[in-house]
Amino acid sequence: MLCRISVGHYSNPDCEAARMTRIHGVEYVAARCCGATFSLPRYSSINFSAREYWTDGWREESLYPNDEGLRRCDCGNYLLIDDLVRIVENSGTAAQPSVVPDNELMACLSSGVSETVEVAARLTLWRFLNHPYRERYRQHRFDEDALRQKESKRVTATPQKWHLGKWLHKTSEGDRPEGAVRTIPVFDCSEAQRSNMRRLCELLEQNSSLLDAGRALLLAELHREQGNFEQTLTLLDAPSYRNDEHSILIKTLAKMQVDAPVRFLSRS
Ligand SMILES: [Zn+2]
Numbered sequence: 001m002l003c004r005i006s007v008g009h010y011s012n013p014d015c016e017a018a019r020m021t022r023i024h025g026v027e028y029v030a031a032r033c034c035g036a037t038f039s040l041p042r043y044s045s046i047n048f049s050a051r052e053y054w055t056d057g058w059r060e061e062s063l064y065p066n067d068e069g070l071r072r073c074d075c076g077n078y079l080l081i082d083d084l085v086r087i088v089e090n091s092g093t094a095a096q097p098s099v100v101p102d103n104e105l106m107a108c109l110s111s112g113v114s115e116t117v118e119v120a121a122r123l124t125l126w127r128f129l130n131h132p133y134r135e136r137y138r139q140h141r142f143d144e145d146a147l148r149q150k151e152s153k154r155v156t157a158t159p160q161k162w163h164l165g166k167w168l169h170k171t172s173e174g175d176r177p178e179g180a181v182r183t184i185p186v187f188d189c190s191e192a193q194r195s196n197m198r199r200l201c202e203l204l205e206q207n208s209s210l211l212d213a214g215r216a217l218l219l220a221e222l223h224r225e226q227g228n229f230e231q232t233l234t235l236l237d238a239p240s241y242r243n244d245e246h247s248i249l250i251k252t253l254a255k256m257q258v259d260a261p262v263r264f265l266s267r268s
């Protein structure tokens with residue numbers, strides 16, 4: 001079976017066809033907890049394009065599943081897709097394991113899950129709790145761009161808004177008129193967000209098996225969003241870090257002492 005899925009919304013059909021993530025059949029897996037069987041899509045090609053990329057790892061309108069692989073088994077246990085055991089094919093019509101909805105994350109965390117599952121749940125919760133800020137950010141960017149178009153003159157940052165300078169507008173969000181600057185709203189971090197980020201840092205720093213290359217960068221970002229800019233910069237000075245756009249942006253924002261999640265690429 002060959003089918004195409006497109007999670008994103010793109011107005012150009014030719015562009016969309018070129019950007020497909022393709023699924024070729026399924027594989028059958030079983031949960032270790034109770035033996036329940038599930039099917040998982042088998043990807044023949046994966047496209048990581050999205051409409052927006054954010055420094056906390058969120059991808060808006062992603063062409064590829066945008067989660068940490070956290071699932072709920074039929075028996076009620078929380079597990080990760082990576083922990084499912086592959087079984088022989090042609091095992092019937094097993095459904096995919098249930099995605100854990102955002103409003104169930106706290107119940108998941110209080111159910112005594114392993115540290116591996118806890119990290120996946122807390123990374124999901126981190127991005128979920130950042131979503132309201134993303135909305136304010138988009139609206140602010142939209143309003144500021146509209147104002148710029150209307151007045152065609154430089155926008156001055158207020159004391160309540162960070163001045164991100166030319167760097168962001170030139171490298172992150174498209175062309176801007178010479179001399180233009182961008183501002184972003186203040187990131188008012190709640191105690192729920194802070195305690196979740198603190199616990200994530202604790203887990204990732206105390207158990208190196210939980211820390212792959214992608215999560216190592218997220219650890220630097222977690223420190224930045226808590227205002228621990230020196231720790232972010234120290235982490236990003238390690239030779240193991242790639243010098244890609246994501247890493248460079250987090251480092252630049254830490255140097256500017258900006259603690260907000262930032263959208264760093266947008267096709268709109
Ligand atoms: Zn189970």
